[in-house]
Amino acid sequence: MGRAPSIDEDALLKRLTEVFRRSGYAGASLTDLSSASGLHRASLYHRFPDGKPGMAAAVLDSVERAFGAILEPLNSEDDLSGAVEEMARRVGRFYDDGRLGCVLDTMTLRGAPDDIRARAARLATVWLAAMADVARRAGATPRDADRRARTALVSIEGALVVARVLEDPAEFQLALAGLPRTLLTGSD
Amino acid sequence: MGRAPSIDEDALLKRLTEVFRRSGYAGASLTDLSSASGLHRASLYHRFPDGKPGMAAAVLDSVERAFGAILEPLNSEDDLSGAVEEMARRVGRFYDDGRLGCVLDTMTLRGAPDDIRARAARLATVWLAAMADVARRAGATPRDADRRARTALVSIEGALVVARVLEDPAEFQLALAGLPRTLLTGSD
DNA sequence: GTCTATATTTGGATAGAC
DNA sequence: GTCTATCCAAATATAGAC
Numbered sequence: 001m002g003r004a005p006s007i008d009e010d011a012l013l014k015r016l017t018e019v020f021r022r023s024g025y026a027g028a029s030l031t032d033l034s035s036a037s038g039l040h041r042a043s044l045y046h047r048f049p050d051g052k053p054g055m056a057a058a059v060l061d062s063v064e065r066a067f068g069a070i071l072e073p074l075n076s077e078d079d080l081s082g083a084v085e086e087m088a089r090r091v092g093r094f095y096d097d098g099r100l101g102c103v104l105d106t107m108t109l110r111g112a113p114d115d116i117r118a119r120a121a122r123l124a125t126v127w128l129a130a131m132a133d134v135a136r137r138a139g140a141t142p143r144d145a146d147r148r149a150r151t152a153l154v155s156i157e158g159a160l161v162v163a164r165v166l167e168d169p170a171e172f173q174l175a176l177a178g179l180p181r182t183l184l185t186g187s188d
Numbered sequence: 189m190g191r192a193p194s195i196d197e198d199a200l201l202k203r204l205t206e207v208f209r210r211s212g213y214a215g216a217s218l219t220d221l222s223s224a225s226g227l228h229r230a231s232l233y234h235r236f237p238d239g240k241p242g243m244a245a246a247v248l249d250s251v252e253r254a255f256g257a258i259l260e261p262l263n264s265e266d267d268l269s270g271a272v273e274e275m276a277r278r279v280g281r282f283y284d285d286g287r288l289g290c291v292l293d294t295m296t297l298r299g300a301p302d303d304i305r306a307r308a309a310r311l312a313t314v315w316l317a318a319m320a321d322v323a324r325r326a327g328a329t330p331r332d333a334d335r336r337a338r339t340a341l342v343s344i345e346g347a348l349v350v351a352r353v354l355e356d357p358a359e360f361q362l363a364l365a366g367l368p369r370t371l372l373t374g375s376d
Numbered sequence: 377g378t379c380t381a382t383a384t385t386t387g388g389a390t391a392g393a394c
Numbered sequence: 395g396t397c398t399a400t401c402c403a404a405a406t407a408t409a410g411a412c
Contacts, residue, residue: 006395027214027299029387042390043396051389105349106297109289111215117353124353150350150359158346161293162338165305165312171338178376188366188376194377217405230408231378239407 012037012047013062020059021101025112028052053113060119063103067123070094071130080138084183088176091156098163098172105157128153131183138184152182200225200235201250208247209289213300216240241301248307251291255311258282259318268326272371276364279344286351286360293345316341319371326372340370 007015015037019028030041033055037044048054073086095102108120131149132142140148159175162168182188195203203225207216221243222229236242261274283290296308316337323333347363350356370376 022298024212024214024297024299026212027297030389031387039395040397041388042398045389046395052387101297102349104353105293108349108353109215109294110211121353121355124350154343154346154350154359154363156346157349158342158344161290161296161345161349162312162342165292165296165309167309171342175342218407219405227377228379229406230380233407234377240405 007038010062012039013058016055017059017062017103018100020056021103021106024106024109025056025116026109028056053116056107056112056116057119060103060107060116060123064119064123064126066094067127071127074130074134080134080184081180084134084180088179091179092173092176095160095172098160098169101164102157102160105161124153135183135186140186144186148183148186148188151188152179155179155182195226198250200227201246204243205247205250205291206288208244209291209294212294212297213244213304214297216244241304244295244300244304245307248291248295248304248311252307252311252314254282255315259315262318262322268322268372269368272322272368276367279367280361280364283348283360286348286357289352290345290348293349312341323371323374328374332374336371336374336376339376340367343367343370 016033019032019036023029023032030044030052033052034041034044039047044055045051048058050057070087070090073083073090076083092098094100104120104124108117128146128149131152132145135145135148136142155175155178156172159172163171204221207220207224211217211220218229218232218240221240222232225232227235232243233239236246238245258275258278261271261278264271280286282288292308292312296305316334319337319340320330320333323336324330328336343363343366344360347360351359
């Protein structure tokens, strides 16, 4: 009989996201996803009729929503510095201060379905656009603003990889601390 | 009967490396490895009795040897700038100008055996040490030299991720172009 | 040293009871 | 909406011929 406390959608997505972030698309087995969520395989299929690709898609949707909140401070009209600092804090929380990887990295290896990779690319584009916009408001030319945003994304993604390889989350903290300067002054 | 032209060790490792770089450890199936190498599964097991973990270990060994050659220019006593530029050229070739990923990234997700992850960490450490050494010879304090080396590694790994996600290898070219300044002047 | 099997295990997915 | 049970395909791995 039904025994599980019926995990709610948000908590479920959070657990699944964690697995995909740590293991990548190919490495995230249904066994992993099942034990992380506390739901048996068949229950996961009930929630996600498209199976693992559907779970990955839902995870990317939820990450997109999370980034809506992460990037929201960048909309502030004044105090650009405070806005970027707040974004950095939220990014830090999202990546558990460097202990969790990025879906842009882990879910884009070969083996992941094409639409998953496309979704990841779109997420990157949204993030870049938001950072470029704040750079532009800080006085950068459109071209320079795009460059600053890319530099920022490179430093974050690179720091997450290095933090994982060296098992030293501190590397990620440094990347976050450098964001205001990268985006607002363009010195890199 | 035996039909294969008996691929030599170096070429074999190169093919296997490419698969692991593109697909990650979990995503690299024996079917992939077999078709990439032109050897049937059983033949791969003949060469690597430890199976897939053994193949991955051999791949990391060969990448370590490749880095021996990539980092060799950094030993030059004078013309540090030329030395770093030559290293950057070799790094560019190794990553096929940004079209191939890094084993440090793709082989360190959860699912890879622990000793693979340890080997990757060691490789990162060797690379960092070589870059820090050239920074120190350019006048940096030991502490600053370590920081410059980490910044360089972060920019390379981050650029490879961004290049893959956006399908734009140009991002990687920029990271390479920035190496001399990052390592020799410390402006970042 | 490579091949053609074949064994074994794991992963992805469904059916149907409750 | 979750479960048990099962199916099928794919992945890892081995045996033995050539």
